[in-house]
Amino acid sequence: xxxxxIEDLAKIREKTRQAxxxxxxxxxxxxxxxxxxxxxAAGAREIMTAVMKEIESRNLHDVIVTNSxxxxxCSQEPMMTVEMANEPAPVKYVYMTxxxxxxxxxxxxxxxxxxxxxxxxxxxxxxx
Amino acid sequence: MAYRTYLMVCAGTGCVANQxxxxxxxxxxELVRRGLQNEIGVVTTGCNGFCAVGPLxxxxxxxxxxxxxxxSDIPRLVEEHFLKGRPVKPLMYTPPKxxxxxxxxxxxxxxxxxxxxVLRNRGLINPESxxxxxxxxxxxxxxxxxxxxxxxxxxxxxxxxxxxxxGGGGFPTGIKWETCKNAPGDERYVICNADEGDPGAFMDRSxxxxxxxxxxxxxxxxxxxxxxxxxxxxIRNEYPIALERLQIAMKQAREYGLLGKNIFxxxxxxxxxxxxxxxxxxxxxSTALMASIEGRPGEPRAKYIHTVERGLWDKPTCLxxxxxxxxxxxxxxxGAKWFSSIxxxxxxxxxxxxxxxxxxxxLSGKVNNTGLIEVPMGITLRKIIYDIGGGLKDGxxxxxxxxxxxxxxxxxxxxxxxxxxxxxxxxxxxMMGSGGMxxxxxxxxxxxxxxxxxxxxxxxxxxxxIPCREGTKRMLDILEKITNGEGTEEDLVLLEELSNMVVESxxxxxxxxxxxxxxxxxxYFRSEYEAHVKEKKCPAHSCRxxxxxxxxxxxxxxxxxxxxxxxxxxxxxxxxxxxxxVHAIDxxxxxxxxxxxxxxxxxxxxxx
Numbered sequence: 001x002x003x004x005x006i007e008d009l010a011k012i013r014e015k016t017r018q019a020x021x022x023x024x025x026x027x028x029x030x031x032x033x034x035x036x037x038x039x040x041a042a043g044a045r046e047i048m049t050a051v052m053k054e055i056e057s058r059n060l061h062d063v064i065v066t067n068s069x070x071x072x073x074c075s076q077e078p079m080m081t082v083e084m085a086n087e088p089a090p091v092k093y094v095y096m097t098x099x100x101x102x103x104x105x106x107x108x109x110x111x112x113x114x115x116x117x118x119x120x121x122x123x124x125x126x127x128x
Numbered sequence: 129m130a131y132r133t134y135l136m137v138c139a140g141t142g143c144v145a146n147q148x149x150x151x152x153x154x155x156x157x158e159l160v161r162r163g164l165q166n167e168i169g170v171v172t173t174g175c176n177g178f179c180a181v182g183p184l185x186x187x188x189x190x191x192x193x194x195x196x197x198x199x200s201d202i203p204r205l206v207e208e209h210f211l212k213g214r215p216v217k218p219l220m221y222t223p224p225k226x227x228x229x230x231x232x233x234x235x236x237x238x239x240x241x242x243x244x245x246v247l248r249n250r251g252l253i254n255p256e257s258x259x260x261x262x263x264x265x266x267x268x269x270x271x272x273x274x275x276x277x278x279x280x281x282x283x284x285x286x287x288x289x290x291x292x293x294x295g296g297g298g299f300p301t302g303i304k305w306e307t308c309k310n311a312p313g314d315e316r317y318v319i320c321n322a323d324e325g326d327p328g329a330f331m332d333r334s335x336x337x338x339x340x341x342x343x344x345x346x347x348x349x350x351x352x353x354x355x356x357x358x359x360x361x362x363i364r365n366e367y368p369i370a371l372e373r374l375q376i377a378m379k380q381a382r383e384y385g386l387l388g389k390n391i392f393x394x395x396x397x398x399x400x401x402x403x404x405x406x407x408x409x410x411x412x413x414s415t416a417l418m419a420s421i422e423g424r425p426g427e428p429r430a431k432y433i434h435t436v437e438r439g440l441w442d443k444p445t446c447l448x449x450x451x452x453x454x455x456x457x458x459x460x461x462x463g464a465k466w467f468s469s470i471x472x473x474x475x476x477x478x479x480x481x482x483x484x485x486x487x488x489x490x491l492s493g494k495v496n497n498t499g500l501i502e503v504p505m506g507i508t509l510r511k512i513i514y515d516i517g518g519g520l521k522d523g524x525x526x527x528x529x530x531x532x533x534x535x536x537x538x539x540x541x542x543x544x545x546x547x548x549x550x551x552x553x554x555x556x557x558x559m560m561g562s563g564g565m566x567x568x569x570x571x572x573x574x575x576x577x578x579x580x581x582x583x584x585x586x587x588x589x590x591x592x593x594i595p596c597r598e599g600t601k602r603m604l605d606i607l608e609k610i611t612n613g614e615g616t617e618e619d620l621v622l623l624e625e626l627s628n629m630v631v632e633s634x635x636x637x638x639x640x641x642x643x644x645x646x647x648x649x650x651x652y653f654r655s656e657y658e659a660h661v662k663e664k665k666c667p668a669h670s671c672r673x674x675x676x677x678x679x680x681x682x683x684x685x686x687x688x689x690x691x692x693x694x695x696x697x698x699x700x701x702x703x704x705x706x707x708x709x710v711h712a713i714d715x716x717x718x719x720x721x722x723x724x725x726x727x728x729x730x731x732x733x734x735x736x
Contacts, residue, residue, distance in 0.1 A: 003385030006271045006392055009262055016263035023134050023171075023188040023252050035213045052167055056130045064189045065132035065167075067213035 017061045027064035029109050032081040032090075036070025042077035043096075050098035051080075054105045063109065076120065082108055094120045131169035133210065136186045136251055140175025140337050141330070141369050147199070148172075148183035154199045155185075158206040168210055174338015174373075176251045177500035178238055181221060186233050186251055193233040194219045224496050224518055238497045241516045243470065243504045245486050246454045250338040255373050258380040261341040267386060269457035270348045274394040277460075279309065282353040286456065288464035290475030290484030295321055295412070295449030296532065296561045297637070298550040300479035301456075304446060308436040309354040311444035316356040318347050318398075319440065319447040322363035322370070323417060325409035326533030327584060329564035331488040332450035334500050336363070336370040339454065340377035344387070344400065346453030349460060351398040354446050359400040362417050366407055374402065409588035412562075413636050414439070414447045416590065427592045428636035449562070451488055471505035472549045483549040487560065493529075493567035494521050503548070510544040513567055524569035527668075528652070532561025534581040535641035537648030538574065557648040559641065573670035574653040575660055578645040579607040585642035596639030599630035603646060610657065611671045613664040620657055624650055669735040672720045676736045679703075681710040683732035694724035694733065 004012070031051055035044045044067075051065055071079050076094035082104065083090040091114050093104060100118055107113045114122070137143075137152045152170055159165045176184060181195035192215050194205070201219055208214045220229035221236055230236050244250070253260035261267070273282055287302025308316060320343060324332040336343060347359050363371055378400060381387040389397045403421045410416045411426040418440045420426040439445025459467045468475055473482020483505040489512065492498050496518035503512060509529055513519070520526055528538040531548075537558030539546065546552050550560050568577060586600040606623045609615045627643035627650075634640045650657060659665045666674040684690060685708075695703040695711060702718040705711030711732075713724070725733045 002383075004392075006275065009267055009271060012259050012262045013265075016259045023136065027189060033213075035211065037212075040212075048167070052130070052132060055132070066190060067210075069212055069214045 028062040028085050030064040030066065030081075030083040030090075031109070032083070033065070033067045034069070034071045034077065034079040034081070035067040036074070036077075038070050038074035039077045039079065044078040046098055047078045047080060047096045047101060050101040054101060058105065058110075060109075073120070079120070080104070084109070084112065087112070089122050091122050092120045093118045131167060133168045133190070134188045135168060135170045136173045136188055137170060138174075138176045138182060138184050138251065139172035139369075140179070140182075140334055141367075142175065142179035143182035143184060144369065146183045148197075150199055151183050151185070151197050151202065154202040155206065158202050159210070162206055162211050164206070164210055171254050172256075173251045173253065174249075174255045175334040175500055177242075177247065177334070177502075178236075178497065179499040180497050187215075190215075191232045191234055193221055193231070193236060195221050238499070238501075238516055238518065241511065242502050243486050244502050245458050245467075245470075246335055246342070246451050246488055247338065247500070247502045248458070249342065250334070253339070255338050255340055256376050258341060258377065258384060261339070265461065266341050266457075267345055269460040270345050270352070270386075271392060273349050273352055273460055274392055274396060279353045279355065282349060282460070283309065285464045286353070286459060287479060288475070289459045289467040290464075290471065290473075290479065290482055291452065291455055291459060291467065292479075292483065292550065293449060294451035294455070294487065294562070296559065298483075298560055300475075301448060301452055303479055304436055304448070305350065305353050307434070308444045308446040311437040313444045315358075315443050316354055317440045317443055317445040318351045318354065318356045318359040319417070319421075319445060320347055320359065320361040320453050321412065321414070321417060321447055321449045322361055322367075322374075323405040323412045324364060324367075324450075324562060325407075325412045325588070326562055326564045328490060328492045328566055329533055329562050330490045331500060331563050333367050333370045335450050335454050335488070336367075336374055340370075340373045341381065342454040342457060343374075343450055344377055344381055346448075346456035347400065348386070348391070348396070348398055349456050350446060350448065350453065352396055354444075356446070357397045357399070359398060360403050360421055360440070361400060362403045362405055362411070362421060364407060365404040371402070371404070378402075408590070409585070410590040410636075410638055413638060415636070417447070418445065425590075427590045428638070430635055451563075455485060472547055473551075483551070483560075487548065487563055489563045489565045491517050491565050491567070493565075494524060494569040494572075495519065495567045496521055505549055506547045508545050508547055509539065512548070512565070513544070517567065520567065520569050524571065527568045527570055527572055528574065528577075528649075530558070530566040530568070530577070530581070530645065531564070532559040532641075532644075533564040534584045535559075535638070535644050536561045536564065537644040538568070538577065538652065539648070540652040557644060557651060559644065561641075571668055571670065573611075573666050573668035574649040574656045575607065575611055575666075576668075576670050578649045579604065579611055581645040582607060582642065585638060589638060589642070593633075593635035593639065595630045595633040596635065596642065599626055599634075600639065600642050602626060603630070603643065607646070610660045611666075612673045613660065613671075615657075615661040617658075617661055620650070620654075620661060675720060676715055677713050677718055677720065677722070677725060678734055678736055679711050679713055680732050680734060681712075683730055685710050688728070688730035688732055691730070693727050693729070697723050697727045699723065 033048045078096040080093045184195045222229045291301040292298045413428045416426040416428040468484045471484035475482045488502045589596045591597040690708045692707045700719045702714045
């Protein structure tokens with residue numbers, strides 16, 4: 001790398017931002033792929049790969065991807081929960097396919113419109 | 129490559145010594161085995177501070193904190209957490225006296241009560257990557273300075289911030305810069321003092337290890353402000369990891385043109401050389417340090433002419449400590465007002481009027497959570513020891529805390545609500561120092577502690593001036609006499625007189641502060657000295673010559689049935705007795721090693 005200018009600082013920042021924003025735990029959206037035994041058996045691995053592909057192709061810096069265990073509704077796996085920073089409650093999507101992942105990114109994550117036809121419910125169970 | 133999760137493995141000296149690099153390799157190989165290597169990235173970071181529970185790792189963005197990791201834990205961890213999404217509770221931190229582990233780093237009291245300025249990037253960036261430093265706002269402070277500020281404006285900003293020297297002296301940084309800038313001379317130098325010689329202090333090492341570019345950027349800003357084109361980092365050779373990361377950082381900065389000629393094409397020329405210290409404590413003193421860079425013996429000189437006027441090679445020189453330099457970029461970026469809103473006192477009229485910003489402390493000794501902490505000035509010692517430090521180990525009773533390194537004073541329990549502030553600490557006979565903090569409990573003999581630290585400073589005295597060379601030696605002789613049970617009441621008077629003489633007449637701060645442990649223990653724990661002198665007893669049962677091990681015959685037979693374990697383990701053959709019989713210690717042969725005390729399961733052995 002040659003000598004840099006002040007403008008280059010911003011470029012380097014942009015380039016490295018995906019890593020550093022995520023490490024600080026800050027994000028606009030959080031996508032959680034449920035990967036219990038049931039989820040993995042039903043194809044959660046493919047869903048995770050599809051999610052990663054969307055993030056990379058869209059060059060998203062502020063979407064946190066995480067996985068969790070079984071959500072309890074094994075019959076409707078693979079499942080994926082989308083949590084937007086500006087929405088009050090997370091949305092659970094069921095019977096996921098790579099194609100649905102793409103649509104959810106198009107609509108829910110990018111435009112904030114929940115895809116009701118794929119969604120199971122809004123919100124989570126009560127916990128004590 | 130975009131990753132969804134980052135495993136931030138601590139690679140500070142403490143964790144590396146505990147095999148964190150092996151953990152990292154194992155993580156990488158397990159991730160490959162599970163096919164996760166393209167989704168989950170492993171990053172090595174600088175010291176997280178919580179050295180007591182290393183090797184440790186933080187999972188981001190979840191913020192899950194794993195501790196005390198072993199290589200054998202890794203396969204399960206990767207499978208459970210990263211493949212199946214189930215964080216592994218047994219590897220999380222559980223506070224003392226509690227049952228449930230705390231998954232999130234930000235919820236752990238040790239981290240939650242800290243305020244990070246100097247260590248803001250610790251655990252978040254790879255210290256060997258300049259890009260990651262830039263991504264966290266790095267080098268924008270020097271860009272701001274070069275494009276929008278004059279040297280005078282930089283100096284007035286630093287002055288207004290109330291930043292004071294973090295190496296121990298507490299001299300207002302802005303005033304130092306200004307005097308250096310205004311001193312006559314064609315050439316000036318900037319020095320970073322990384323010769324952290326205090327036993328038990330490791331904040332400068334950790335700062336360089338976790339964020340070396342912050343130090344370089346601070347020095348760049350200082351160089352611009354005072355008009356210097358050559359800097360030095362004087363670093364101990366005993367800090368191999370810090371040295372290596374500093375060298376990597378300097379190489380990267382040179383490649384980006386952030387060190388060298390015409391930085392950012394804005395006219396600033398500045399480069400840095402590394403000078404390695406050979407491990408003499410006195411070389412942390414500014415004039416001795418400069419003598420050492422010049423190739424002369426590391427001895428201080430009298431400072432009737434200050435180093436800001438005639439320092440290195442007799443040129444005006446601005447020397448600041450690692451932590452001070454690392455504060456500078458943040459002050460420039462966030463403003464003096466922001467910085468001075470943290471801390472105590474008022475610095476708007478008088479630069480000495482308060483302690484601003486944060487201070488990094490190495491917390492060690494008898495606390496549960498030993499490690500590196502950064503706290504706002506003005507926090508109480510009690511909060512540091514009991515909230516962040518998690519209280520004393522094994523439920524023992526607190527006795528005293530020593531602040532400021534080997535020449536700091538001991539502060540008793542009655543003063544625990546003292547705010548941490550340059551003046552307040554000095555008032556009670558201790559000092560901020562470079563930020564060592566050693567906690568002692570009821571088992572520590574205060575006379576012995578004073579002797580221990582004085583033995584260190586005495587050995588490190590360079591010998592140039594008589595009060596320090598001879599005075600500390602005679603003080604040590606007296607302490608030796610007292611702990612051997614040969615002290616008299618006159619010795620206490622003489623010890624106090626000698627201490628005050630050494631403080632007043634020594635050439636540099638080494639002698640000027642070395643008697644602090646003695647003076648404060650004489651002041652706050654005089655009864656312990658008196659017990660040694662008058663009764664020939666050590667109340668903490670620590671001084672070997674003054675204690676006797678004895679066996680309670682009733683407990684030995686009734687409870688232990690003369691188990692004979694003590695006799696078998698005694699290296700001196702001082703214990704007589706046989707199974708089912710009462711045992712006894714022959715004090716003429718007893719070497720007072722304490723092994724019998726430790727091995728007796730029935731507490732039949734006691735100390736008098």
